Amino acid sequence: MKSRVFRRLVKKNPSVLLGGAHDALSAKLIEEAGYDAVWASSFGISAASYCLPDANVLTMTEALDAVKAINEAVSIPVIADADNGYGNAHNVIRMVREYERAGIAGISIEDNPFPKKCSLYPGERPQLVETNEMAGRIHAATSTRRNPDFFVIARTEALIAGLGMEEALERAAAYEEAGADAILIHSTKLTPVEIAEFGRRWKGKIPLVAVPTKYPDVTIAQLRKMNIRVVIFANQALRAAVTAMRETLAEMKKVQSLGSVSKKITPLSEIFKLVGQPGMEENDKKFVTGFKKRPSAVIVAAGFEKNLWPLTADRPKGALEIRGKTILERQVEMLKKCGIGRIAVVTGYKRERMPRLPDVVTYTNPKWKETHILHSLFLAEREMEGPFLFLYGDVLVDEVVIEKLLKSKNDVTLVVDRLPAKDPSLDRSTKLQRDWVSLRKNGAEGEEIASIGHHLESSKSHGEFAGLALFSKRGAKALREEYRRALKRSPSARFQNAASVRTAQFTDLLQQLLKRVKVHALCVRGGWLEIDSFEDYQKAWQTVEN
Numbered sequence: 086m087k088s089r090v091f092r093r094l095v096k097k098n099p100s101v102l103l104g105g106a107h108d109a110l111s112a113k114l115i116e117e118a119g120y121d122a123v124w125a126s127s128f129g130i131s132a133a134s135y136c137l138p139d140a141n142v143l144t145m146t147e148a149l150d151a152v153k154a155i156n157e158a159v160s161i162p163v164i165a166d167a168d169n170g171y172g173n174a175h176n177v178i179r180m181v182r183e184y185e186r187a188g189i190a191g192i193s194i195e196d197n198p199f200p201k202k203c204s205l206y207p208g209e210r211p212q213l214v215e216t217n218e219m220a221g222r223i224h225a226a227t228s229t230r231r232n233p234d235f236f237v238i239a240r241t242e243a244l245i246a247g248l249g250m251e252e253a254l255e256r257a258a259a260y261e262e263a264g265a266d267a268i269l270i271h272s273t274k275l276t277p278v279e280i281a282e283f284g285r286r287w288k289g290k291i292p293l294v295a296v297p298t299k300y301p302d303v304t305i306a307q308l309r310k311m312n313i314r315v316v317i318f319a320n321q322a323l324r325a326a327v328t329a330m331r332e333t334l335a336e337m338k339k340v341q342s343l344g345s346v347s348k349k350i351t352p353l354s355e356i357f358k359l360v361g362q363p364g365m366e367e368n369d370k371k372f373v374t375g376f377k378k379r380p381s382a383v384i385v386a387a388g389f390e391k392n393l394w395p396l397t398a399d400r401p402k403g404a405l406e407i408r409g410k411t412i413l414e415r416q417v418e419m420l421k422k423c424g425i426g427r428i429a430v431v432t433g434y435k436r437e438r439m440p441r442l443p444d445v446v447t448y449t450n451p452k453w454k455e456t457h458i459l460h461s462l463f464l465a466e467r468e469m470e471g472p473f474l475f476l477y478g479d480v481l482v483d484e485v486v487i488e489k490l491l492k493s494k495n496d497v498t499l500v501v502d503r504l505p506a507k508d509p510s511l512d513r514s515t516k517l518q519r520d521w522v523s524l525r526k527n528g529a530e531g532e533e534i535a536s537i538g539h540h541l542e543s544s545k546s547h548g549e550f551a552g553l554a555l556f557s558k559r560g561a562k563a564l565r566e567e568y569r570r571a572l573k574r575s576p577s578a579r580f581q582n583a584a585s586v587r588t589a590q591f592t593d594l595l596q597q598l599l600k601r602v603k604v605h606a607l608c609v610r611g612g613w614l615e616i617d618s619f620e621d622y623q624k625a626w627q628t629v630e631n
């Protein structure tokens with residue numbers, strides 16, 4: 086938390102330097118320049134955001150909006166100049182709640198009355214509030230904060246108001262007693278003479294803060310010797326910006342062209358960088374253009390795997406770890422890498438042990454024992470209204486395979502591992518329970534599925550379904566309709582290789598679908614791994630990367 090960072094800085098560093106920001110961009114430049122923290126200046130915010138005097142003309146919420154923008158733009162702590170707390174202790178209570186909630190590291194409250202006038206302005210100013218009233222504001226602030234690190238600076242204007250050194254010291258002591266974390270001792274003398282005396286005579290335990298606007302020649306090291314631990318360069322960035330803007334505007338007008346100034350001012354590319362434009366492209370790919378084009382994904386991982394007992398005794402297969410990451414985590418990571426934004430997983434067996442992953446929608450099949458993959462898949466039917474990618478819960482796939490599949494323009498495409506026709510090294514007999522596929526040529530469009538399922542003779546099949554399929558919107562619609570039709574016919578009647586639709590495999594529905602829709606094959610050799618046995622699991626450990 087930024088408040089803790091700031092508190093540590095003040096505790097550990099001999100000097101802490103704050104740069105005064107008037108908006109988010111100036112705050113960013115302060116961070117870039119290596120300052121420890123940002124001072125969200127009331128003088129700067131009033132001037133830059135509204136071109137108004139620093140005199141409580143802005144409401145607390147207007148100031149807070151500006152401070153929020155400043156805080157969002159930087160990773161270093163922001164101390165908000167909260168003027169006089171916008172009123173009495175009641176105002177301070179609300180203000181502290183709001184500022185703390187916004188993640189601001191701390192605030193400074195001064196003993197000016199409400200409304201105030203900036204300490205730097207010439208002319209008469211109203212008297213400071215009584216010491217007790219200011220101490221009450223500080224006590225209200227420290228009692229309201231929920232986070233004990235939220236930093237509360239008490240600022241006294243006693244020297245500027247002409248109340249003298251004794252009064253300044255007394256006030257500061259009273260504010261420390263009320264719970265302040267630091268004292269800002271402000272002076273408008275043209276040398277740090279008052280600051281030096283105050284620092285020398287300060288007997289309190291909390292650190293001192295100074296704003297050397299009026300005695301600009303003093304160095305941080307000199308201030309440190311005067312017992313000043315925190316230094317605020319409050320308004321120089323704003324004034325530099327005004328100088329630069331004036332000069333630039335005048336020159337362009339004078340020469341009636343941009344030519345001469347264009348070369349002198351910050352290049353556009355620098356501004357692009359400052360506002361984070363380069364990151365937009367990645368987000369575009371992830372969430373805007375890419376997101377629209379990419380289908381959603383449904384991972385069906387509800388079943389129990391007896392082949393992997395006892396590894397699966399207390400967890401579903403998707404929760405098995407391979408080199409520090411579960412199978413499900415690996416699948417989700419890969420899908421996200423391929424730009425799939427919406428991922429759903431259907432759980433069932435030991436669902437409470439399935440890792441809960443951010444951005445992954447979970448469906449549950451409580452009847453996982455009596456049903457099978459198809460039933461589980463259709464519990465996530467809502468995910469299949471548009472194009473979607475189907476994935477078995479125990480299949481790990483290489484990025485290249487998914488990317489290739491996502492390029493498919495067909496309504497239904499299955500990834501098929503093409504087996505060489507006569508490969509003597511291949512023991513097909515051990516793969517009896519696999520999703521065998523027979524293929525047929527489909528002219529220029531490649532190969533399509535002629536038949537799929539456990540029923541096929543492995544020796545006569547051309548390959549194996551890799552557990553990964555892509556459906557276009559039309560393909561998904563056809564699949565859903567086919568499922569409805571099957572249920573309507575009779576949910577308990579035999580369905581392809583299954584005793585009923587409830588106990589059917591995904592491949593049973595695909596076999597049925599073949600009658601109406603062309604199902605294309607994306608043929609690969611390897612690039613995927615189904616974890617069905619101990620050997621598969623071992624192989625996964627050997628082959629996956631960390």
Ligand code: SPV
Binds near residue numbers: 166203320
């Ligand atoms: C500010 O920057 O708004 C300050 C410092 O409060 S000063 O302007 O010196 O009062």
Ligand code: MG
Binds near residue numbers: 126127166
């Ligand atoms: Mg101010």
